[in-house]
Amino acid sequence: MAELHFFTGTMDSGKSTLALQTNHNHAARGRVGRIFTTRDRAGAAMLSSRLGLTHEALEVDDTFDFWTYVVRTLTQGARIDYLICDEAQFYTRDQIDQLAKLVDELQIDVFAFGILTDFRTALFEGSARLVELADRMNVLQVEALCWCGKRATHNARTENGVMVVEGDQIVVGDVEQPDENPAEVAYEVLCRQHHRRRLTAARAKAVSLAPEPLPFG
Numbered sequence: 001m002a003e004l005h006f007f008t009g010t011m012d013s014g015k016s017t018l019a020l021q022t023n024h025n026h027a028a029r030g031r032v033g034r035i036f037t038t039r040d041r042a043g044a045a046m047l048s049s050r051l052g053l054t055h056e057a058l059e060v061d062d063t064f065d066f067w068t069y070v071v072r073t074l075t076q077g078a079r080i081d082y083l084i085c086d087e088a089q090f091y092t093r094d095q096i097d098q099l100a101k102l103v104d105e106l107q108i109d110v111f112a113f114g115i116l117t118d119f120r121t122a123l124f125e126g127s128a129r130l131v132e133l134a135d136r137m138n139v140l141q142v143e144a145l146c147w148c149g150k151r152a153t154h155n156a157r158t159e160n161g162v163m164v165v166e167g168d169q170i171v172v173g174d175v176e177q178p179d180e181n182p183a184e185v186a187y188e189v190l191c192r193q194h195h196r197r198r199l200t201a202a203r204a205k206a207v208s209l210a211p212e213p214l215p216f217g
């Protein structure tokens with residue numbers, strides 16, 4: 001039986017790497033798939049992993065219809081056994097519904113990968129629908145870590161090095177190392193406590209280096 005799988009984790013937890021590995025393993029056994037993504041950091045129609053692997057992909061925009069695409073492809077005589085769907089948090093609710101329909105009606109396996117929540121800790125539309133519909137939800141096993149060493153569960157956005165909690169939900173960007181020159185927009189993974197306190201690595205470092213107040217009697 002085909003299934004709708006949702007693999008989730010924070011940014012930088014290995015989702016795109018797993019997407020490419022999943023495609024590799026299925027293709028190696030002679031199965032035929034299609035790879036989709038949207039707004040990948042490497043550019044349009046590209047699925048990229050920080051481990052250096054990249055693969056061409058079909059770019060999904062808000063008007064793209066998975067059901068129509070697959071039915072048209074099959075009608076033309078091509079075969080499709082599975083779909084790899086990266087950055088699925090950005091897909092619309094309707095697009096996730098189309099993916100579920102492909103699983104149920106055409107027995108096509110769907111492997112979707114994406115972050116669950118945005119920089120304000122709110123669910124993305126695509127991820128929310130995947131949580132509602134997926135046959136299997138898997139949290140990535142390689143844990144991303146907060147600067148304090150705890151498991152990172154949240155994605156923080158920084159603007160010029162300062163954590164923000166207001167702005168557009170979608171801004172493509174990368175995680176950065178705390179000591180680099182801060183980018184205009186970047187992301188950092190944090191544990192919930194440090195996300196709640198808006199304590200990024202840079203701010204924690206600045207606080208720890210601040211001089212102790214003089215001990216007045």
Ligand SMILES: Nc1ncnc2c1ncn2[C@@H]1O[C@H](COP(=O)(O)OP(=O)(O)O)[C@@H](O)[C@H]1O
Pocket residue numbers: 009010011012013014015016017018048049050051142144
């Ligand atoms: N130089 C490196 N050596 C080993 N592993 C690395 C290196 N750079 C990145 N990684 C691994 O790649 C992961 C990020 O993979 P990626 O697929 O791009 O994540 P995601 O799609 O979840 O943002 C990191 O969590 C880390 O485990």
Ligand SMILES: Cc1cn([C@H]2C[C@H](O)[C@@H](COP(=O)(O)O)O2)c(=O)[nH]c1=O
Pocket residue numbers: 010011012015016039040041114115117118119120155156157169170171172173174187
């Ligand atoms: C938290 C958050 C992230 N994004 C963007 C930033 C990246 O381009 C992608 C996540 O990519 P990854 O492969 O999981 O690292 O999402 C965003 O637009 N809004 C957010 O709140």
